[in-house]
Amino acid sequence: MRLETAVYREPGEHPLPREVAIPVAKPTHRPRTEYRLRVQSEDDVDTLRRRRLPLYLLTDERVRELGYLVHFPPRLYIPSEIADDVESPFRVFPYRDADALSSPGVPETVAMLLVSDPIGARVVLRLAVTRIPISEVYRRVVNAGPSVVEMATQMRLQDFVPSLPRIGTPMSAADARWLDRNEPVRA
Amino acid sequence: MTGITVVVSILERNGIGFVVVRGEALENSFPAFSDDVDVMVAPSDFERAVRGLRREPSVSYLRMSDDVSRFRVRTDSGQIILDLIDPRGLSGRRSPGAFYEFLESEGSFEKGGVRYARVSVAVYCRLMAPKWASIYIHKVATDVGNGLAISDLNGALDVAELFGEGPRIRERLAAVQREIQLRGLDRPVRWSPEQAVRRE
Numbered sequence: 133m134r135l136e137t138a139v140y141r142e143p144g145e146h147p148l149p150r151e152v153a154i155p156v157a158k159p160t161h162r163p164r165t166e167y168r169l170r171v172q173s174e175d176d177v178d179t180l181r182r183r184r185l186p187l188y189l190l191t192d193e194r195v196r197e198l199g200y201l202v203h204f205p206p207r208l209y210i211p212s213e214i215a216d217d218v219e220s221p222f223r224v225f226p227y228r229d230a231d232a233l234s235s236p237g238v239p240e241t242v243a244m245l246l247v248s249d250p251i252g253a254r255v256v257l258r259l260a261v262t263r264i265p266i267s268e269v270y271r272r273v274v275n276a277g278p279s280v281v282e283m284a285t286q287m288r289l290q291d292f293v294p295s296l297p298r299i300g301t302p303m304s305a306a307d308a309r310w311l312d313r314n315e316p317v318r319a
Numbered sequence: 320m321t322g323i324t325v326v327v328s329i330l331e332r333n334g335i336g337f338v339v340v341r342g343e344a345l346e347n348s349f350p351a352f353s354d355d356v357d358v359m360v361a362p363s364d365f366e367r368a369v370r371g372l373r374r375e376p377s378v379s380y381l382r383m384s385d386d387v388s389r390f391r392v393r394t395d396s397g398q399i400i401l402d403l404i405d406p407r408g409l410s411g412r413r414s415p416g417a418f419y420e421f422l423e424s425e426g427s428f429e430k431g432g433v434r435y436a437r438v439s440v441a442v443y444c445r446l447m448a449p450k451w452a453s454i455y456i457h458k459v460a461t462d463v464g465n466g467l468a469i470s471d472l473n474g475a476l477d478v479a480e481l482f483g484e485g486p487r488i489r490e491r492l493a494a495v496q497r498e499i500q501l502r503g504l505d506r507p508v509r510w511s512p513e514q515a516v517r518r519e
Binding site for chain 2: 172173174175176201202203204205206207215220221222223224225226247248249250251252279282283286287303304307310311314316
């Protein structure tokens with residue numbers, strides 16, 4: 133047995149633009165049309181987010197705003213349940229905590245980075261730790277699943293969020309200090 | 320002048336041959352990099368390069384750790400970090416200068432008057448870094464998420480074999496593979512970032 137989730141239009145909702153939502157052939161016994169999503173641009177992401185679909189495009193501009201000076205291609209985070217229903221030229225990251233994708237702040241961004249760039253997650257958290265709610269970081273990392281907690285442990289995020297569960301082995305404190313001194317951050 | 324052009328101009332003025340490695344080199348294959356510039360010089364030139372850079376008015380010496388001397392370089396638009404890397408630890412069982420000779424001849428390519436390490440060579444350098452297990456394994460897996468081809472991971476193994484480091488790199492690539500799986504980066508992807516539409 134397995135749980136399946138799909139994208140449907142809600143009753144009374146205007147039709148989804150065909151550029152981004154492609155109807156899947158509807159079996160006769162199914163009352164609703166299922167859609168596949170085609171996400172080719174940042175505007176497509178905005179269109180779908182306005183329809184309350186929790187897709188999120190993490191850009192390097194956003195990460196640089198948070199002080200970590202790197203460049204990377206945009207990363208499209210989508211709820212794991214619909215990962216097979218999305219096609220995109222962006223790099224797709226299925227993400228377990230769909231709620232975090234609705235309106236991500238710094239804690240949500242830290243948790244997302246643990247999947248795509250765990251060193252970036254430590255850098256961003258270290259730079260923001262005095263001005264964000266640590267309990268939110270805890271909640272978002274734990275909600276993202278055990279593999280994300282394991283990455284958080286490897287990156288020693290417990291240095292900043294001591295209550296975070298530990299899975300696996302952290303890097304040494306000396307290596308974490310080396311990392312904190314050497315990663316490119318805004319002066 | 321941009322960061323890389325400032326660095327090139329300083330090193331050329333000091334008569335130091337060099338190859339750009341790591342982030343900037345990887346950028347030639349996929350668009351993921353930092354603002355830092357990492358360059359490698361021949362082991363026989365390393366001390367002279369450090370002395371030359373320390374004499375430059377636009378350069379501040381920061382520190383030395385492991386095989387890297389770090390400098391801050393002022394540019395027209397601000398400042399960048401320059402890491403000067405001593406490659407002798409990369410030569411494995413061969414003579415200390417062997418890796419740099421390979422890098423200059425077969426392991427790099429020229430673009431705009433600057434030599435850049437080939438991607439597989441840059442990956443080999445990352446996997447041979449002293450802090451590979453705690454730090455560079457994550458960077459290489461992140462590179463895969465950003466578009467680094469699996470063939471370039473295998474290419475790093477080919478480079479390693481030239482220096483008798485095959486077993487070590489094979490073991491490290493297995494660790495990278497485990498991390499790729501842990502982070503879900505092994506999911507088949509059909510992405511083509513050049514087709515993605517970005518807002519201006």
